[in-house]
Amino acid sequence: MRIGIPKEIKNNENRVAMTPAGVMSLKNAGHEIVVEMGAGIGSGFQDEEYVEAGAELVQTASEAWSQEMVMKVKEPLKEEFNHFHEGLILFTYLHLAPEPELTEALINQKVVAIAYETVQAQNGTLPLLTPMSEVAGRMASQIGAQFLEKSKGGMGILLGGIPGVRRGKVTIIGGGVVGTNAAKIAMGLGADVTIIDLSPERLRELDDIFGSSINTIMSNPLNIARELRTTDLVIGAVLIPGAKAPKLVTEDMVKDMMDGSVIVDVAIDQGGIFETTDRITTHDNPTYEKHGVLHYAVANMPGAVPRTSTIGLTNVTVPYALQLANKGYKKACLDNEALLKGINTLEGFVTYKAVAEAHNLEYCDAHSLLDE
Numbered sequence: 001m002r003i004g005i006p007k008e009i010k011n012n013e014n015r016v017a018m019t020p021a022g023v024m025s026l027k028n029a030g031h032e033i034v035v036e037m038g039a040g041i042g043s044g045f046q047d048e049e050y051v052e053a054g055a056e057l058v059q060t061a062s063e064a065w066s067q068e069m070v071m072k073v074k075e076p077l078k079e080e081f082n083h084f085h086e087g088l089i090l091f092t093y094l095h096l097a098p099e100p101e102l103t104e105a106l107i108n109q110k111v112v113a114i115a116y117e118t119v120q121a122q123n124g125t126l127p128l129l130t131p132m133s134e135v136a137g138r139m140a141s142q143i144g145a146q147f148l149e150k151s152k153g154g155m156g157i158l159l160g161g162i163p164g165v166r167r168g169k170v171t172i173i174g175g176g177v178v179g180t181n182a183a184k185i186a187m188g189l190g191a192d193v194t195i196i197d198l199s200p201e202r203l204r205e206l207d208d209i210f211g212s213s214i215n216t217i218m219s220n221p222l223n224i225a226r227e228l229r230t231t232d233l234v235i236g237a238v239l240i241p242g243a244k245a246p247k248l249v250t251e252d253m254v255k256d257m258m259d260g261s262v263i264v265d266v267a268i269d270q271g272g273i274f275e276t277t278d279r280i281t282t283h284d285n286p287t288y289e290k291h292g293v294l295h296y297a298v299a300n301m302p303g304a305v306p307r308t309s310t311i312g313l314t315n316v317t318v319p320y321a322l323q324l325a326n327k328g329y330k331k332a333c334l335d336n337e338a339l340l341k342g343i344n345t346l347e348g349f350v351t352y353k354a355v356a357e358a359h360n361l362e363y364c365d366a367h368s369l370l371d372e
C-alpha cells in the first residue's frame, strides 16, 4: 500500500504521524511511504533520516495526500478538506462530535475515516489515545502551575506552598488516563489533589494507586460545585468515547470560583466540560479570562512537546497501520474489533453512533457495510 504523511498545519502542531523508525517498519513489510518535505522537522527528524529509512520525499501536501492511506496527527483543518477523495483511508485523530463541517466533508467525499481516539480494545481502553492523554495529563498540572503565577494572570500561588503557607488545591474531574497523569504531577509539585469521577470502580482503583495522598469524590453537580469554590486549579479530563463532552461545570459554578483561579480543560478536543470553555485556544494565545477565572483550552497540548509525543504516538499507531496496509482496511477491520470501532465514516455514512447522535445524522453499522 502507498501511505502518505503530510506535514501538520495546525497552530504550533510540531508532531508528525510517523518517525523514521515507523517508516522503516512499514517499508520492511513491503509498503511505500511518501513523506512531505519538512514534515518531521518540528519533532527533530530530518528529511534525510526519512530517506534512509526508505521513504520517498515529496514537495507538496497534495502529493502526500494523494496516496491510498494518509496518516496524520490532528483532525484535518478546512484548508485540508480539498485533499479528500473517494476511498481515501484517513487514519488520524478526528474528534468528529464537535466538528460538523469536518464530518460533512468526510461523508460527502466518501472517506474511510478511522479515528485514533475511538480504536478501542476489548477491555474498553483506547490504545491510540492513551500516550497523548499521558502527555496532556502531565502537561495540564505543569501548565496550571505556571498560569497560577501572578505575571501569567493567576492569583499568584505556588502549588506546593511552603512551610507555614497552605498548599494549592487541584481538582481533577475525570480520573482516567489524563486525570491519573495530571494527579501524579500535581502530587509531585506538592499540591492537595482531589479526583472526581463517576465510576465507583475507577475511584476504588485510584484509591488503591494513590492511597491517602489524594481525595476521591463521586461526580455529581453538588460535589463539583462545592469542590470548585475552594479550588485553585481545576483540570477537565472526562471522556465518553466518541461523544461530545458533557458540560459538567456550569457557568454559575465558574462564577463561584476564586478570582485568579485556573481552568485547564483538556477535554476541549471533544467540546470541553465547562460551559465557559466555549472556544478552542492555541499555543500562541492559550488563555482567556472569564468571571475572573483564567481558562486554558488548547486542543493539541502534546504538540508543544513534539519529540516525546511523536515517538509515543508512533509506538502505538504502527502495529495498527501495519494491519491496515497488510490486509487492506476491510479485512483488517473485520479481523480486529478494536480497529472496526475506529471507523467513524465509511461509504458516505457515519459509522460511529455517538458521532451520528451529536450531528443528528443517520447511523450505519460499519460491520454490515464491510460485509456487503
Ligand SMILES: NC(=O)C1=CN([C@@H]2O[C@H](COP(=O)(O)OP(=O)(O)OC[C@H]3O[C@@H](n4cnc5c(N)ncnc54)[C@H](O)[C@@H]3O)[C@@H](O)[C@H]2O)C=CC1
Residues within 6 Å of the ligand: 117, 129, 130, 132, 133, 134, 136, 173, 174, 175, 176, 177, 178, 179, 196, 197, 198, 199, 202, 219, 237, 238, 239, 240, 246, 248, 265, 266, 267, 268, 269, 270, 298, 299, 300, 301, 302
Ligand atoms: N487537549 C488535548 O491536547 C488532549 C485532550 N485529550 C482528551 O482528554 C480527554 C480525557 O481523555 P482520557 O483521560 O484518555 O479518557 P479516559 O477514558 O481514560 O478517562 C475518562 C474518565 O472520565 C470519567 N467520566 C465519565 N463521565 C464522567 C462524569 N460525568 N464525571 C466524572 N468523570 C466522568 C470516566 O469514568 C473516566 O475515568 C478526552 O477528551 C481526550 O480526547 C487527550 C489528549 C490530548
Ligand SMILES: CC(=O)C(=O)O
Residues within 6 Å of the ligand: 074, 093, 117, 129, 132, 133, 269, 299, 300, 301, 302, 303
Ligand atoms: C488526542 C489529540 O487530539 C491530540 O493529542 O492532539
